[in-house]
Amino acid sequence: MAAKGKCIIFSAPSGAGKTTIVRALINKPALHLEFSVSACSREPRPNETNGKDYYFLGIAGFKQQIEQDAFVEWEEVYTDHFYGTLRSEIEQIWENGHTVIFDVDVIGGLNLKRFFGANALAIFVQPPSYDELEKRLRYRSTETEEKIQQRMAKAKAELAKADEFDVVLVNDNLEHAIEKASELVHNFIQEK
Numbered sequence: 001m002a003a004k005g006k007c008i009i010f011s012a013p014s015g016a017g018k019t020t021i022v023r024a025l026i027n028k029p030a031l032h033l034e035f036s037v038s039a040c041s042r043e044p045r046p047n048e049t050n051g052k053d054y055y056f057l058g059i060a061g062f063k064q065q066i067e068q069d070a071f072v073e074w075e076e077v078y079t080d081h082f083y084g085t086l087r088s089e090i091e092q093i094w095e096n097g098h099t100v101i102f103d104v105d106v107i108g109g110l111n112l113k114r115f116f117g118a119n120a121l122a123i124f125v126q127p128p129s130y131d132e133l134e135k136r137l138r139y140r141s142t143e144t145e146e147k148i149q150q151r152m153a154k155a156k157a158e159l160a161k162a163d164e165f166d167v168v169l170v171n172d173n174l175e176h177a178i179e180k181a182s183e184l185v186h187n188f189i190q191e192k
Contacts, residue, residue: 007112012171013133013154
């Protein structure tokens with residue numbers, strides 16, 4: 001791996017707002033952030049592009065990359081639903097002179113923090129409440145009832161891990177959460 005640069009890790013239960021916050025930060029040129037595109041084993045959704053949203057490897061392709069030790073971290077989130085971070089993706093971002101920013105689930109975030117240690121700032125985006133999280137997932141209208149229930153069950157376990165992150169950022173007001181996240185990231189990048 002190339003000389004280690006810095007990483008910013010955003011994790012949260014699905015629906016907490018981490019992706020919206022990460023997108024807002026990437027659009028702040030002064031931060032010099034570059035998004036780490038994760039790899040997954042699932043098929044792309046109709047609006048997704050390979051290499052932009054995810055690297056869609058398929059189950060066999062993902063398992064082959066595991067065997068080749070191509071991942072910094074990976075996990076099987078649900079049966080045969082693998083997600084992971086490719087080493088080559090991180091190296092490329094650092095070679096571009098940027099700070100890596102991750103938008104990953106909670107277990108992935110903790111794995112990345114363990115891997116990168118003090119070179120990473122791990123931020124847990126917390127919804128104002130469990131009920132609000134469910135409302136947000138339903139408002140999206142992108143999930144079946146079964147998927148919503150699956151995500152809510154997973155969210156309970158994820159919320160219990162918030163204190164394992166460097167910072168817990170409560171997203172009860174998106175504008176304020178983005179402002180606070182920007183400040184946290186800026187300060188971390190400036191540290192020697």
